[in-house]
Amino acid sequence: MLLIPCPWCGPRDEAEFGYGGQARVAYPEDPWALDDAAWAEYLFVRDNPEGWFAERWFHRAGCRRWCDVMRDTATNRIAGSGPTGAELPEVTR
Amino acid sequence: MTAELLWRTREPAPSYDAVVVGSGGHGLATAYYLARDHGITNVAVLERGWLAGGNMARNTQIIRSNYLWEASAGIYEHALGLWEDLENDLGRDVEFSQRGVLNLAHTTHDVRESVRRVNANRLNGIDAEWLSPEEVKKLVPIINISPELRYPVMGATYQPRAGIADHDEVAWAYAAAADRLGVHLIEGCEVTGFQRSGDTITGVHTSRGPISTGKVALCAAGHTSVLLDTLGLRLPLQSHPLQALVTQLLEPVIDTVVMSNTVHVYVSQVEKGELVLGAGIDSYNGYGRRGSFSTIEHEIAAAIALYPVFAHAHLLRTWAGVVDVAPDASPIIGLTPFNGLYVNCGWGTGGYKATPGAGHVFADTVANDRPHPLAEPYALERFTTGALIDEHGAAAVAH
Numbered sequence: 089m090l091l092i093p094c095p096w097c098g099p100r101d102e103a104e105f106g107y108g109g110q111a112r113v114a115y116p117e118d119p120w121a122l123d124d125a126a127w128a129e130y131l132f133v134r135d136n137p138e139g140w141f142a143e144r145w146f147h148r149a150g151c152r153r154w155c156d157v158m159r160d161t162a163t164n165r166i167a168g169s170g171p172t173g174a175e176l177p178e179v180t181r
Numbered sequence: 182m183t184a185e186l187l188w189r190t191r192e193p194a195p196s197y198d199a200v201v202v203g204s205g206g207h208g209l210a211t212a213y214y215l216a217r218d219h220g221i222t223n224v225a226v227l228e229r230g231w232l233a234g235g236n237m238a239r240n241t242q243i244i245r246s247n248y249l250w251e252a253s254a255g256i257y258e259h260a261l262g263l264w265e266d267l268e269n270d271l272g273r274d275v276e277f278s279q280r281g282v283l284n285l286a287h288t289t290h291d292v293r294e295s296v297r298r299v300n301a302n303r304l305n306g307i308d309a310e311w312l313s314p315e316e317v318k319k320l321v322p323i324i325n326i327s328p329e330l331r332y333p334v335m336g337a338t339y340q341p342r343a344g345i346a347d348h349d350e351v352a353w354a355y356a357a358a359a360d361r362l363g364v365h366l367i368e369g370c371e372v373t374g375f376q377r378s379g380d381t382i383t384g385v386h387t388s389r390g391p392i393s394t395g396k397v398a399l400c401a402a403g404h405t406s407v408l409l410d411t412l413g414l415r416l417p418l419q420s421h422p423l424q425a426l427v428t429q430l431l432e433p434v435i436d437t438v439v440m441s442n443t444v445h446v447y448v449s450q451v452e453k454g455e456l457v458l459g460a461g462i463d464s465y466n467g468y469g470r471r472g473s474f475s476t477i478e479h480e481i482a483a484a485i486a487l488y489p490v491f492a493h494a495h496l497l498r499t500w501a502g503v504v505d506v507a508p509d510a511s512p513i514i515g516l517t518p519f520n521g522l523y524v525n526c527g528w529g530t531g532g533y534k535a536t537p538g539a540g541h542v543f544a545d546t547v548a549n550d551r552p553h554p555l556a557e558p559y560a561l562e563r564f565t566t567g568a569l570i571d572e573h574g575a576a577a578v579a580h
Contacts, residue, residue, distance in 0.1 A: 089472045089474045089475065090311070090465070090473065094348055102473055102475065102477045103473075104252075106464070106531075107464040107465045109419070109466075124565045124566070124567075125565050127565075128417075128564045128565040129415070131508075131564075132417035132508045132564045133415045133416070133417045133564075134417075134419060136403060136405075136406040136407070136416070136418050136420055136466065136505075137407065137410075138404070138407050138418055139419075141466060143466065149444040157464075161420070161466050161467050161468050161469070162467075162468045164467070165467060166468055
């Protein structure tokens with residue numbers, strides 16, 4: 089069970105959250121400039137690391153805000169969190 | 182008396198005609214069919230851990246082919262056909278049991294989707310029936326079909342030819358058969374990267390030195406994406422924990438497999454008496470082989486509502502496999518932008534049941550350097566062309 093540090097509510101049970109996948113995947117600045125391969129990349133391809141991963145969680149049973157969390161996908165250790173787009177701790181194994 | 186080993190311990194040779202990465206069910210089956218059907222016997226299967234110790238050791242053994250779309254019906258039914266002859270083919274008992282699989286419907290939407298899937302299955306030549314709640318109760322006497330349930334049983338699809346097989350026995354049977362054909366099964370040998378000359382792959386780097394080869398066949402589930410990152414090739418894959426659990430040994434109480442997508446629990450009882458229960462995947466990315474208690478709680482709550490007698494069972498152990506899920510919940514099988522490099526991944530929750538079929542079509546793809554006809558729809562290009570095979574919600578299990 090993950091204990092997710094909501095930047096506003098503090099550490100809360102994972103069951104209070106919804107998962108939003110990889111953090112900071114920006115909508116294309118100029119969508120008309122994208123070819124099919126670039127669209128495929130934007131729509132379908134995300135990082136899938138075995139290790140540290142910046143991801144989004146939505147505190148749906150709490151403050152109902154999105155936050156970014158740095159979590160290790162192999163160990164579930166969480167290095168830190170912040171509002172979306174905030175600096176997250178740089179982590180090395 | 183000395184026990185006869187199923188496969189020999191080998192040192193890696195400097196070069197092979199083909200290298201298979203990953204000795205799970207898919208890797209072993211691929212190596213076996215490369216040797217048996219294509220005469221490519223100078224093959225190594227490289228495994229960073231131990232043989233069949235990854236996701237092959239962490240599934241719920243269910244085999245079925247009642248998928249909605251034609252591409253899925255094609256490959257899963259091809260697999261089921263191979264399962265039906267597998268013990269004969271490999272010369273070993275794998276406890277293959279065609280006890281039938283039911284997929285429960287709990288809402289009017291479920292009912293419509295399920296009946297549609299039964300019709301689609303029949304059009305594809307796959308055995309499928311729609312059962313009323315009373316017919317479900319006849320097959321599964323312990324099930325609670327009371328309309329009082331929050332998610333009542335409104336019927337079920339039924340595939341009589343579906344069933345289970347013992348996952349360890351399956352892996353060992355493939356390993357023994359591949360070994361007999363001369364395939365080298367090498368455990369404790371991690372592939373760390375690729376040797377290349379331009380866009381042509383010429384070998385792999387491993388924890389036990391470089392190995393040159395003209396063909397590299399990746400069967401490493403989610404780690405396929407981790408490995409391909411070293412080539413700058415990004416795959417549309419996300420790894421998630423998928424949990425299951427077993428109870429103590431019980432007297433026989435259920436002799437078929439019953440799955441439910443809506444409340445998300447599936448159950449079968451193995452020969453020696455354990456109930457094997459599976460859940461849905463944890464929502465977050467993960468490579469840890471354990472998931473969250475909340476998923477287990479949901480699974481057990483659903484199980485006890487449907488089968489009140491399970492409340493007496495003691496839980497023995499829980500585990501998680503790591504499933505690699507593509508955006509359309511369908512596998513990726515085929516060529517890559519690199520010559521001599523082939524991928525077989527993205528099976529999500531469908532990997533185990535596909536084992537013989539995946540190995541068979543992937544070996545054909547690797548040997549002939551073009552997609553097997555059943556693999557054609559599963560090319561990496563579908564994410565660019567948009568020709569997705571959307572089994573989300575159609576595959577009778579959530580991803």
